[in-house]
Amino acid sequence: MKSNIPFGPVPSRRLGKSLGINNIPPKICTYSCVYCQVGKTYSLSNERKEFYKVEEIKDQVLRKINELNKQKEKIDFLSFVPDGEPTLDINLGKEIEILKDHGIPIAVITNGSLIDRADVRRDLSKANWVSVKIDAVSEKVWKKINRPHPDLSLKDILEGIVKFSKEYKGNLYTETMLIKDINTDKKNIKEIAEFIRTLKIKKAYLSIPTRPPASKSVEVPDEEITNMAYNLFTERNLNTELLIGYSATEFPATKNVSDEILNITSVHPMREEDVKNILDKAGKSWKTVEDLVNKGELKMVNFGKNKFFLRSFKRNI
Ligand code: SF4
Structure with a gap:
């Protein structure tokens, strides 16, 4: 089968x-x-x-690494992030074992649906980053958002994730995609956060769709x-970060306080007092924030008794 197995390198925030x-x-999942x-x-x-021979994957990836080496292009990760489910x-x-020998850490981005299987956990455990x-942690929401293969069981998957988190020695992360009116009610988000809290993870990512989705009915949460989701996660002591379509390099290290605020709020909503502190340190007035809000780059939202500022979403789907 003719194939283009390696792709990129692509800049990735993570x-x-x-x-x-x-x-x-594409697209088997x-x-x-x-x-x-x-x-x-x-x-x-x-x-x-088996979809491709191990040798084919190895040869294609090593050829690409050699090409990049010649161009003096550095790679931080080899990432299994295919057009389907990598496991x-x-x-x-x-x-993973073969490619690991070449000194570049290996990442796998999985939907976790086969993680109740010991062989899948064994394979994933060889990666440096998963x-x-x-x-979703409720059957109804899971079926609605992930539309799983009928033989899969959410209970088994969640138990498998817990097991893997106990066994795994590398860096484990979670990713939760927020889809308006499917998994974004408070109860659902709380339940997900409570579950993730039981895991040994480095960080929980909350993401939103940033490219055209499979189903036209999908709506980006505001x-x-x-x-709210970010706060429900952090209230449970989860180290949480947003993935809302901005890269860390969007505004390189800069002394410009507007860019600094936009950089931070792309990843973490900021409380009003934290924004004020940054402005004070830079000797700038609140007008800087008002200008960003007026230009539609920053958005103020309320949660509990606090005001938060978030980078406005790129609504390009
Ligand atoms: S987003 Fe869902 S359907 Fe698409 S590749 Fe990942 S797990 Fe499969």
């Missing part, structure tokens, strides 16, 4: 310069998420199998909802 590895042909940015799942499968690849563990999807 992984720096990441060389992607597409170890699953255990889920058919309403928000999937790869498009519709043509083959909904929960069967682990469907029965050779994933072998591929992100697992947790969009800043108010996203801020």
